[in-house]
Amino acid sequence: MxxxxxxxxxxxxxxxxxxxxxxxxxxxxxxxxxxxxxxxxxxxxxxxxxxxxxxxxxxxxxxxxxxxxxxxxxxxxxxxxxxxxxxxxxxxxxxxxxxxxxxxxxxxxxxxxxxxxxxxxxxxxxxxxxxxxxxxxxxxxxxxxxxxxxxxxxxxxxxxxxxxxxxxxxxxxxxSCRDKPAVTAALTGGAASVILSLLGAGSWAAFLGALAGATVGTVISVTGEAEA
Amino acid sequence: MKDLWLVIAGMTLVTFLPRVAPLLLLPGRKIPKLAERWLSLVAPAILAALLTPELLLDRTAAPMLLNPRVLAAIPTFLVAWKTKSLFAAVVAGMAASALLTY
Incomplete structure (x- = not known):
């Protein structure tokens, strides 16, 4: 020991x-x-x-x-x-x-x-x-x-x-919701996942919603930087 | 049953590789800034994408905003916010949900 x-x-x-x-x-x-x-x-x-x-x-x-x-x-x-x-x-x-x-x-x-x-x-x-x-x-x-x-x-x-x-x-x-892009990613991911579920995406809704959320969050973070 | 072990094998692979790959390959290398940002946003996005349908879409009922799960989520959010502890959040959520079923 x-x-x-x-x-x-x-x-x-x-x-x-x-x-x-x-x-x-x-x-x-x-x-x-x-x-x-x-x-x-x-x-x-x-x-x-x-x-x-x-x-x-x-x-x-x-x-x-x-x-x-x-x-x-x-x-x-x-x-x-x-x-x-x-x-x-x-x-x-x-x-x-x-x-x-x-x-x-x-x-x-x-x-x-x-x-x-x-x-x-x-x-x-x-x-x-x-x-x-x-x-x-x-x-x-x-x-x-x-x-x-x-x-x-x-x-x-x-x-x-x-x-x-x-x-x-x-x-x-x-x-994990540390800043504006992260909150945007979460809100988008959550909303996309619900909508995709309602549209019948089944089990893939969360997977696809997450990809959409991370992408929109990245766009927000890049445009936020461009404005600043 | 065979499917179950297939799920376990697949999950093992897709969990293990991302855990160890950076430690084996990365010392002395750098990920592009944009890729790094996208990757860092996957965590909040997937957690919200898994959580929101759990709360809003009850498999047995029409979608609605004020159901017992949303109500149980409120104290869970508050406790998670105040304590920053996963364990405290899970306990608070289970307690709130148990109380609301009575």
Missing amino acids: NSSFRRGVRRSPPILLGYAPVGMAYGLLAQQTGIEIGPTLGLSLFVFAGASQFVAVSMLHSGSGVLVIIGTAFVVNFRHFLMSAAIAPRLAKWKIWQRLALGGMLTDESFALHSLYFAQGDLDPTAAITLNSIGYVVWVMSSAVGHRLGVLIENPKAWGLDFALPAMFVGLLLP
Whole structure:
């Protein structure tokens, strides 16, 4: 047990407190949707991205096709690309396997912590990867616990479980609305998605709405700069 | 069931690659400014695009502005705004939704 490892462990409580309840809610929801323990844990083990796992469960429930679920997961999880790109310049000295371990387990929460420590000049790979691994194990275990608990719950609506997914979107959306182009992207994406749904775009509505939203937001940001 | 594992395999691929690609390729390289801006706007756009139909379009009823989900979203927004915590937002949303079903 070296001190880098211990530093990683000491940094883990915020991750633990963040993942455990959400992981349990995910396992519960998957169980209520009729997904067995194997695939429920498969999503946590291989995908390890909460919002997209909730989305997948809900889309499977409404009978969406394979391609549209994967496409939507791609768009939902694409924010990790930017986080990864944001920390990449600092990790030029890391070994390839260390970068894979950090990036493969990168989440909203771990990104926030890593960028904090990296900015302080602490680039210790062992501490960072230990932190990620603890979060990973907690996520998988809490999904399993949630799935088991699901058997005990008879009326998920009375627990507000049907609102776990929209509430999660709200919690992720607000911090991402930093400036006018971001708010425009969100408003356009939301409106386009509703309109496309009403027009019968089905499961593709969110995917296409998001592309429209990001594009209109970019136009607003470019024209805003041209005027200034 | 076979489809389910196909979904998992596909999701694994499209989640893993964007997570690691910048870390493997990017040190010492730069993304074009316009592309970077578009990419940074994908997050708010997709989250709103997933959220809004969840709130406004109940699969069983006609679209309307004031339904229990919109009402439950109000305290969720306020808590998310004040605390900036995903966990607090989810708890507030579930509690509000549970209370509104009674």
